[in-house]
Amino acid sequence: MISREVLALAAVGAPAVTAVALVVVPRRLVDVVAKAGALLSALAAGALAAVALAAPDSPLVERWLVVDAAAGLFIAVIGAVGLASVLASASYLSSIDDSLVRPEHRSRAYYGLLFAFWAILAGLPVVGNLAGAWLLVEATTAASALLVGFSGKPRALEAGWKYLILTSLGLGIALLGIVALAARSTAGGLDALSWRELSAVQPGHATLVAYLLLLAGLASKIGWAPVHNWLPDAHSEAPAPVSALLSAALLPTVLLIAWRSSQALAPVLGESATHGVLVAFGLGSLAVAVPFLWLPLPWKRLLAYSSLEHMGVIALGIGFGTPxxxxxxxxxxxxHAVAKAAGFYAATPLLSLDPHAGTRASRGVLRTQPGLGSVLGGSLAALSGLPPSPLFVSEVMIVAGGFAAGRPWTAAASAALLALGFLGLAHALIETTAGSAAPGDVKRPAGLRVVLALGVVAGVLLLALTAAALFLPGSAIAHALARGAG
Amino acid sequence: MNGALVWLLVGLGLAVVVVRRRSVAVGLVTVQALVLAGAAAHAASGTDALAAAALAVRAVALGTLLLFVVSRTREPRPIRAGIATLARGGLAVALALALTWLVPAFGLDSRNVERGVLALVGFGAATVALRRATLFHVLGIVLAENGLALAALRLPNGSSFAIELGVAFDLTLVALVATVFHERIFAEFGAGDSAALRTLRD
Structure with missing residues (x-):
């Protein structure tokens, strides 16, 4: 049997090797190498996830490596969204006429950056040390900022610049928190910042301030309100497959670092303090996102504000902290990963059909393009939490978990905000699919076949997740998630 | 590390907030990083010597890169910040004082150094918030990271080299990406002025 160390190395190494291979292979082989590399990388991620989730009670926790249930979950998400994003990229690349790089290097540069981003992202769930995690989070910024601005259009440059500067500055604040934690540790060297040693810091106000600085800095990358300004711009201006990776994989994976830090520091600071900060970020993000879900926004901007809402929901669930x-x-x-990624992939044919869909709300797509309209509608229905979406089940579990955690007012406020968010997205769902449309364009938009295939797969996965969700409470995986990597 | 050295680093940081020319500001953050490297080299331990080398290489590499970018994207005249020099300086000092008042002692070997670290992070944030020229945004981040490099040098547990090396690597990556964007913004808008980057709103 292959050890978990080797599988973790393969999950990170396969996309990294592909990124390097894409630099040296002849131009005619770039697409083939990208697809083969994506398949191998997803297989490696799937194998690691299967091993981690099959034995949640015996995690591997070392100084620099951790393979536990949470790592398994996140690696599975990154692998699946990475593979789908590569498959959806060919139609994006064929639909653009300009970019940051010259046309002859366009595919090579795009896929190279995408795989570099994937490799760094895959390292985050398995890194066993807070300082190592910070380095990887900062490195994701460098790779993904170039992808956000890849089209080279003024709006994309603006979005990429905001993303680069705001998140880099935020991560500087997070590093200040990490240095403060290292200074207060009784253990020596960088080992003091491993997940299992982090609880050896001295208690006190300074440790609480260090934790606040760390979370405030990470919040700028997760996109939690009030430091979320870059998020709607980057998600709406990035190439659609990159938006999917940003929203479905990057944001929650950085959130995992905040989660692990919270679990590691809870014995020192007390659960009420560590959880309270997460609940505050969660409730704040929900409250900021909901009004925007009621606005007639362009498709990708609507999905971006939905990401803000869902990162808030996840923060609330972690903050409530019950199994x-x-x-x-x-x-x-x-x-969220499956539904959001499908929604973003659908943006490529939507924009090829109607270039103005980047600046105004889309209407009545189901009337003119039934296939595309189904994917858009399915994605939005799932994201809004309309049953039988797994997000309906998960939101019920999180709110019920809030009541069980003895936070009835917060749970009630969350339920009210979720209901308002649902109404906003339901309105957008009706307008996008069945609203009054301009006279229909009957041409087949770019990349529709791939998007339809991915849409069907997403639909099956979402229904399977709803079924699985009913068995998860009380399972070994749920208890392992509550235990953490400390 | 004596108080005068910390004051020198803080003074260089404040100067970045107020100077007009990009090239002068690049020189200031480079000198600041070299002073930090000198201070690390002056310390006796082996890990501090390695940290000093990482800091010095990073300072020279970033300084060269940023001056090269300045020379490739000559502005007809310096981009005026939206806020006057004295007001900028005043706001930056106020932010630094607020940070030193809010953040309690966190365990570095001197409270003076902690105040210096917080002041430099505050000046970095103020530079990003108050300057319009895109290159100053990058310099704000470098300034804040110089503050964090100072903190890492004064860690009691001897992890400074690894942190300095990691920060140097990541900062260089971010600066490289930022220069790609800066040059493209300059080509697209005719100036590296962030005022042109305010179209995306809801």
Whole structure:
């Protein structure tokens, strides 16, 4: 049997090797190497996830490596969204006429950056040390900022610049928190910042301030309100497959670092303090996102504000901290990834059909393009939490977990905000699919076949997740998530 | 590390917030990083010597890169910040004082160094918030990271080299990406002025 160390190395190494291979292979082989590399990388991620989730009671926790249930969940999400994003990229690349790089290097540069981003992202769930995690989070910024601005259009440059500067500055604040934690540790060297040693810091106000600085800095990358300004711009201006990776994989994976830090520091600071900060970020993000879900926004901007809402829901679930709420968090992360990625992939044919869909709300797509309209509608229905979406089940579990955690007012406020968010997205769902449309364009938009195939797969996965969600509470995986990597 | 050295680093940081020319600001953050490297080299331990080398290489590499970018994207005249020099300086000092008042002692070997670290992070944030020229945004981040490098040098547990090396690597990556964007913004808008980057709103 292959050891978990080797599988973790393969999950990170396969996309990294592909990124390097894409630099050296002849131009005619770039697409083939990208697809083969994506398949291998997803297989490696799937194998690691299967091993981690099959034995949640015996995690591997070392100084620099951790393979536990949470790592398994996140690696599975990154592998699945990475593979789908590569498959959806060919139609994006064929639909653009300009970019940051010259046309002859366009595919090579795009896929190279995408795989570099994937490799760094795959390292985050398995890194066993807070300082190592910070380095990887900062490195994701460098790779993904170039992808956000890849089209080279003024709006994309603006979005990429905001993303680069705001998140880099935020991560500087997070590093200040990490240095403060290292200074207060009784253990020596960088080992003091491993997940299992982090609880050896001295208690006190300074440790609480360090934790606040760390979370405030990470919040700028997760996109939690009030430091979310870059998120709608980057998600709406990035190439659609990159938007999917940003929203479905990057945001929750950075959130995992905040989650692991919270679990590691809870014995020192007390659960009420560590959980309270997460609940505050969660409730704040929900409250900021909901009004925007009621606005007639362009498709990708609407999905971006939905990401803000869902990162808030996940923060609430972690903040409530009960096994039921954490089971809800696991379902929510997976369900959000599948539904959001499908929605973003559908943006490529939508924009090829109607270039103005980047600046105004889309209407009546189901009337003119039934296939595309179905994917858009399915994605939005799942994201809004319309039953039988797994997000409906996960939100019920998280709110119920809030009541079980003895936070009835917060749980009630969350339920009210979720209901308002549902109404906003339901309105957008009706307008996008069945609203009054301009005279229909009957041409077949670019990349529709791939998007339809991915849409069908997403639909099956979402229904499977809903079924799985019913068995997750009380399972060994839910208890392992509550235990953490410490 | 004596108080005068910390004051020198803080003074160089404040100067970045107020100077007009990009090239002068690049020089200031480079000198600041070299002063940090000198301070690390002056310390006796082996890990501090390695940290000093990482800091010095990073300072020279970033300084060269940023001056090269300045020379490739000559502005007809310096981009005026939206806020006057004295007001910028005042706001930056106020932010630094607020940070030193809010953040309690966190365990570095001197409270003076902790105040210096917080002041530099505050000046970095103020530079990003108050300057319009895109290159100043990058310099704000470098300034804040110089503050964090100072903190890492004064860690009691001897992990400074690994942190300095990691920060140097990541900062260089971010600066490289930022220069790609800066040059493209300059080509697209005719100036590296962030005022042109305010179209995306809801």
């Amino acid at each position: 039921l709420a954490l089971a809800g968090v696991a379902v929510h992360i997976a369900g």
